[in-house]
Amino acid sequence: xxxxxxxxxxxxxxxxxxxxxxxxxxxxxxxxxxxxxxxxxxxxxxxxxxxxxxxxxxxxxxxxxxxxxxxxxxxxxxxxxxxxxxxxxxxxxxxxxxxxxxxxxxxxxxxxxxxxxxxxxxxxxxxxxxxxxxxxxxxxxxxxxxxxxxxxxxxxxxxxxxxxxxxxxxxxxxxxxxxxxxxxxxxxxxxxxxxxxxxxxxxxxxxxxxxxxxxxxxxxxxxxxxxxxxxxxxxxxxxxxxxxxxxxxxxxxxxxxxxxx
Amino acid sequence: xxxxxxxxxxxxxxxxxxxxxxxxxxxxxxxxxxxxxxxxxxxxxxxxxxxxxxxxxxxxxxxxxxxxxxxxxxxxxxxxxxxxxxxxxxxxxxxxxxxxxxxxxxxxxxxxxxxxxxxxxxxxxxxxxxxxxxxxxxxxxxxxxxxxxxxxxxxxxxxxxxxxxxxxxxxxxxxxxxxxxxxxxxxxxxxxxxxxxxxxxxxxxxxxxxxxxxxxxxxxxxxxxxxxxxxxxxxxxxxxxxxxxxxxxxxxxxxxxxxxxxxxxxxxxxxxxxxxxxxxxxxxxxxxxxxxxxxxxxxxxxxxxxxxxxxxxxxxxxxxxxxxxxxxxxxxxxxxxxxxxxxxxxxxxxxxxxxxxxxxxxxxxxxxxxxxxxxxxxxxxxxxxxxxxxxxxxxxxxxxxxxxxxxxxxxxxxxxxxxxxxxxxxxxxx
Numbered sequence: 001x002x003x004x005x006x007x008x009x010x011x012x013x014x015x016x017x018x019x020x021x022x023x024x025x026x027x028x029x030x031x032x033x034x035x036x037x038x039x040x041x042x043x044x045x046x047x048x049x050x051x052x053x054x055x056x057x058x059x060x061x062x063x064x065x066x067x068x069x070x071x072x073x074x075x076x077x078x079x080x081x082x083x084x085x086x087x088x089x090x091x092x093x094x095x096x097x098x099x100x101x102x103x104x105x106x107x108x109x110x111x112x113x114x115x116x117x118x119x120x121x122x123x124x125x126x127x128x129x130x131x132x133x134x135x136x137x138x139x140x141x142x143x144x145x146x147x148x149x150x151x152x153x154x155x156x157x158x159x160x161x162x163x164x165x166x167x168x169x170x171x172x173x174x175x176x177x178x179x180x181x182x183x184x185x186x187x188x189x190x191x192x193x194x195x196x197x198x199x200x201x202x203x204x205x206x207x208x209x210x211x212x213x214x215x216x217x218x219x220x221x222x223x224x225x226x227x228x229x230x231x232x233x234x235x236x237x238x239x240x241x242x243x244x245x246x247x248x249x250x251x252x253x254x255x256x257x258x259x260x261x
Numbered sequence: 262x263x264x265x266x267x268x269x270x271x272x273x274x275x276x277x278x279x280x281x282x283x284x285x286x287x288x289x290x291x292x293x294x295x296x297x298x299x300x301x302x303x304x305x306x307x308x309x310x311x312x313x314x315x316x317x318x319x320x321x322x323x324x325x326x327x328x329x330x331x332x333x334x335x336x337x338x339x340x341x342x343x344x345x346x347x348x349x350x351x352x353x354x355x356x357x358x359x360x361x362x363x364x365x366x367x368x369x370x371x372x373x374x375x376x377x378x379x380x381x382x383x384x385x386x387x388x389x390x391x392x393x394x395x396x397x398x399x400x401x402x403x404x405x406x407x408x409x410x411x412x413x414x415x416x417x418x419x420x421x422x423x424x425x426x427x428x429x430x431x432x433x434x435x436x437x438x439x440x441x442x443x444x445x446x447x448x449x450x451x452x453x454x455x456x457x458x459x460x461x462x463x464x465x466x467x468x469x470x471x472x473x474x475x476x477x478x479x480x481x482x483x484x485x486x487x488x489x490x491x492x493x494x495x496x497x498x499x500x501x502x503x504x505x506x507x508x509x510x511x512x513x514x515x516x517x518x519x520x521x522x523x524x525x526x527x528x529x530x531x532x533x534x535x536x537x538x539x540x541x542x543x544x545x546x547x548x549x550x551x552x553x554x555x556x557x558x559x560x561x562x563x564x565x566x567x568x569x570x571x572x573x574x575x576x577x578x579x580x581x582x583x584x585x586x587x588x589x590x591x592x593x594x595x596x597x598x599x600x601x602x603x604x605x606x607x608x609x610x611x612x613x614x615x616x617x618x619x620x621x622x623x624x625x626x627x628x629x630x631x632x633x634x635x636x637x638x639x640x641x642x643x644x645x646x647x648x649x650x651x652x653x654x655x656x657x658x659x660x661x662x663x664x665x666x667x668x669x670x671x672x673x674x675x676x677x678x679x680x681x682x683x684x685x686x687x688x689x690x691x
Contacts, residue, residue, distance in 0.1 A: 069588050088596070096594030106589035110607050110688055119603060120593035152688040172593060 015223060018045040019078075020176055020207045021066060026075035028058075028065060035061050036072070037231045045175075048208045050218035050239075053228035054254060059211045062228070063178045066209070067098045080175055096124050099169030103181040105161040107153035113140070113164050114149040117171045125172065132171070139167040143197050159190025163197050170201075177201065179210040215259060219243055227251045324348050328659075334652035352653045353663055356642075360663070363482015363637050364646055370414075370474055374485050377411040380404060381492065389678060391685075412481075412489070414473035422460030426453040442598075478556040482637035484667055489556070490638075491625040491671075494563040498624070499617070501564065502571025503610075507601065509576060520572070527569035533630055535562040540634040559631055567624040574616035578609035611686045618679040622672045629668075639664050 021043040028036040035058045043049060051059040064070040066077060068084055068091045077084040079094045108116050117136035121127045127135070140146045143163035145156075153161055162182055169177060179198065183191040195217050202208060202221050212218065218225050219239045226236040227248070235248045243259075246252045284290060297307045327347030331354070332338050338349035353360065362371055384404035387397035406420040434449035481489065508520035527535075539558040547553050582605060590600035610617070632641030643660045647653050653660075 067592055069591060092594055092596055095592055098592075100589075100592040102585055102589065102592075104583075104585050106583075106585035108586070108589065108604055108608075110611065110686070120595060123599050123603065124594040154688055168593065 015044050015046045019043070020045045020047070020080060021209075022076075022078040023066075024076050024078075026065065026072050026077060028061060028070065028072045028074075035231050036065070039075070039233060041226070041233070043176075043207065043209065045207050046205050047224060048202050048206075048222050049210070049224045049226060050222040051209065051211045051226045051228060052213065052215070052218065052254070053234075057228040058231040059228045060180050063100075063180060063209055063211055066176075066178060067095050067100055069100075092124075096120070096172055097175050099172060099174035099177045101162070101165050101169060101177065101179045101182045103184050105153070105158070105165045105185075107161055107165055107168070109153050112150055112152055113145075113156070116153065116164060117168045120168070121171050135173075136167070136171050139170045140164070142170070142200070143167045144193075157190060158186045159193045162186065162190070162194045166194075166197055166201070176207045176209070179208065179212065181211050181213070183212065183214055213258065215243070227254065229254070320346070330354050335655055338656075348659050349656050350659050352647065352656045352659055356647050356653070359483060359642055359647065360639060361483045362485050363480065363642060365480040366476060366482065366485070367474060367480075370476065373411045373414070373473065377408045378485075378488070380407060380411075389682075410473065412476070412485075413478070414475040416464055416468050417471040418460075418464035418467055422457060422464050425460060426456040429453060429456045478554050481556060483642050484639040486556075486631070486636065486638040487625070487628045487668075490560060490563060490628040490631065493560050494567055494624055494628070495621045497560070497564045498567035498571055498620075501568035502575055502617075503606065505568060505572035506575035506579060509572065510579060523565075524569045524572050527565050528573070532563070532566050532627055533633060535566055536630055536634050538562065555636070559634075559636070563624065563628065566627075567620055570620045570623075571617055574613050574620060575609060577616065578611075578613035579605065581612050582608055611683070614679050614683055614686075618675060622675055625671060625675070626668060639667065 019042055021041070023039050023041040026036060026039040027034070039062060041062075051062065053059050061070055065072045066079060066084075071086075072084075080097050082090060082094055082097075084090065084094060107113075108119070111119065114133060114136055117140065118129065118132040121132040121135060122129055125132075137146055137149065140149055143166055145160055145163055145167075148156060148160060148164070153164065156164065166182075182198070183194050186194060191214070195214060198208070198210070198217070199221055210217070210222075222239050224236060225239050225242040227234045227242070227246075227250075229250050235242070235246065235251045237247075242251075243255065246255055281287075285294065298304050323346045325348060327342065327345055328350045329338050329341060329347060330350050332341065332349065332351040333355070335349055335352075338347075338351060342349075358368070358371060362374060366374070381404065383397070384401040387393040387395065388401050403424070406424045409423075410417050410420040430449040430453035433452040434445045437445035437448055505520050505524055508516050509524065511517045511520070536559060539562040540555070543553070543558055586604060586608065587600070590604040595603065629638055629640040631638050632644060635641070637645060643664060647660065648655075648657070
C-alpha cells in the first residue's frame with residue numbers, strides 16, 4: 001500500500017537537535033512476560049518515526065509507555081524534559097503535552113464532535129469555552145470536517161472519526177503526537193484521508209511517533225523507521241536504506257512478507 | 262424460443278396516473294385483517310381474547326359502577342347493595358386523610374405535607390428535565406430544607422442552620438481542594454459539624470422564630486410516609502451507590518475492600534432484618550437516653566440497602582465501557598475526578614438506567630415493609646387501624662386496589678420517565 005500518500009513538501013520537515021523524548025534502558029513486563037527489553041530511543045524535535053514490526057512485538061506497548069498508559073518497571077523515560085515517574089501530577093503534565101491517536105479512535109460517544117475537541121482544553125488547560133471552540137473549529141477545518149462539528153461520533157464514518165480524534169489531540173496543542181495503528185481499523189478509501197491528515201501534520205513540523213503498517217507512509221514521510229521484534233529494537237535506519245537494504249535477517253523476512261504481495 | 266428485438270425494446274409514452282390502493286389494503290380493514298383475523302389460529306385467538314376481556318369487564322365494571330362512596334360503614338354498603346355486585350368505596354372517602362397522612366398527623370396541618378408534595382414536583386422538574394430553566398436548580402437544592410421544615414415543623418432556623426452548615430463545608434472544601442482532596446474533605450466536614458453545633462444554640466434559643474407546629478416522626482403515616490422514605494432514599498442511595506461502585510473499582514486496596522465488604526454484606530441480608538435492626542437493635546448501641554429518630558434510622562437502612570444494589574448495577578455499566586474510553590480520557594490529560602465525571606460516569610450511568618430504575622422502583626415498593634416494624638405507612642394503615650375498625654372490617658378489595666393504584670401510578674411514572682430519558686440520551690442514531 002505504498003500509494004496512499006499525497007506529494008510531500010520535504011524541505012518543511014526539518015529536524016532540530018533538541019531532544020523531545022529520551023528513553024534509556026527501559027524494561028517492561030506483563031506479569032512475568034518480558035514485553036520490552038532494554039529499549040534505548042532518543043527522539044528529536046520535529047522527527048517523524050515509524051515503528052514497524054509483527055504483532056506482539058511490543059511496538060504499541062512502547063508508545064503507550066511514553067504517555068504512561070502503561071507503566072514501565074525499569075529504566076527512564078523523559079518527555080519534553082519531564083522525567084516520567086509515578087507522580088500523578090507529573091503524568092498529567094506529560095499527557096497534556098503528548099497527543100495520542102488510537103486504533104479504534106476512542107472518541108467520546110456521548111459528546112458532540114465539537115465537545116469532544118473542547119473538553120480537554122476547557123478542563124485541563126482552563127481555556128475559556130469560546131476560545132476553545134474557535135481552536136476546535138480551526139483544527140476541524142484542518143482535518144477537513146468542520147461541517148460535522150455538531151454531530152455525534154456515531155454518525156460519522158471511520159475515517160472521519162479518526163480525523164476528529166486527530167483534531168481532538170491537536171486542540172491540546174501537543175508538542176508530540178503518538179499514533180497507535182491509526183489506520184488499521186479503516187477501509188482502504190478512508191486510510192488515505194487519514195494518512196493525508198498525518199502528512200500535513202508532519203509538514204507542520206510536529207514530532208510524531210507512528211506505529212503503523214503503512215509502509216508507503218513510512219517511506220515517504222518518516223525520517224527514521226524502527227523495526228521491533230520480541231520486545232527489542234532490531235533495526236533502525238532512514239526509510240530508503242531500511243526498505244532497500246535491510247541488514248538484519250529478521251527485518252528482511254518481515255519486509256519480504258509485507259511487501260511481497 | 263428466440264425473443265424478437267421489438268419485444269424487448271420499450272419506451273413509455275404516457276405517465277400512469279396515481280391510483281389509491283385497494284380498500285382491503287389500507288386503514289382499519291387492513292389492520293383488522295392482519296392483526297385480528299390472520300388465518301384460522303389468529304381468528305380463534307381473537308375470539309378467545311374477546312371472551313376473556315368480556316368476562317373480566319362484565320365482573321369488574323358493575324362492581325365499579327355500582328360502587329358506593331357515601332356510606333358510613335360496611336354494613337350500610339351491604340344493605341344498600343342488597344346482594345348486588347358493587348364496591349364499598351366509601352372507605353376511601355371516609356378514611357382519605359388517614360390513608361394519605363396517617364392517624365396522628367394533626368388534622369389542621371395537612372396543608373403542610375400537601376404543599377411539600379407540590380413543591381417536590383417543582384423541585385424535581387429541573388433535575389429530571391434539562392429543558393427546564395437551570396436557575397430552578399437553586400430551588401431544588403433548597404427544597405430538602407424547606408420540605409423538612411414544612412413536614413416536621415419547628416423553627417425554620419433549624420433548617421437554615423443545616424443549610425448553612427452544608428454551605429460552609431462546601432466553601433472550606435473548595436478553598437482547600439487544590440492543595441489536597443483528603444484534607445479538604447475532612448476539614449470541610451469538621452467545619453460543617455462545628456457550624457451545626459454552634460447553630461444548634463441559635464435555633465434552640467429562638468424556638469418560635471417562624472415556627473410551625475412540631476410534628477414528631479412517630480406521627481407520620483399513610484402514603485406520605487412512603488413518599489418521604491421513597492424520595493429521600495432514592496435520592497441518597499444514587500450518589501452513595503456511585504461512590505461505592507467507583508470505590509469497588511479503586512486501585513487503593515483499603516477503599517476497595519471497604520466497598521466490597523459493605524456491598525456484599527448489605528446485599529446478603531434481607532431488608533426486613535435491616536429494618537428490625539433499625540427499629541430494635543440499634544437502640545442498644547446508642548447511649549441511653551439518646552433520641553435517634555426512627556424515620557432517620559429507617560432511612561439510613563433503606564438507603565444503604567438500595568445503594569448496595571445500585572452500586573452493583575453501576576459497576577456493570579462501568580465494566581461495559583470499552584477500555585479505550587478510560588485511555589482516551591487519560592491521554593487527553595484529564596485527572597481521575599474529571600475523567601469519571603465527564604467521560605466515564607455519563608456513559609456508565611446511561612447504560613445503567615434500566616437497572617437503576619429497577620432498584621428505585623423496588624425500593625419505593627419496599628418502603629411498605631416498614632409496616633412490619635409497626636410504622637403506619639399506607640399498608641400499615643390499611644392492615645391496622647382501617648381494616649381493624651368495626652366500620653370497615655372486610656373491605657379488602659377496595660383498599661388494596663387503592664394502594665395498588667397509588668403505587669402503580671408512581672412506579673409507572675418512574676418507568677416512563679426513564680424510557681424517555683434513555684431516548685433523549687441516545688447519540689448513536691443506529
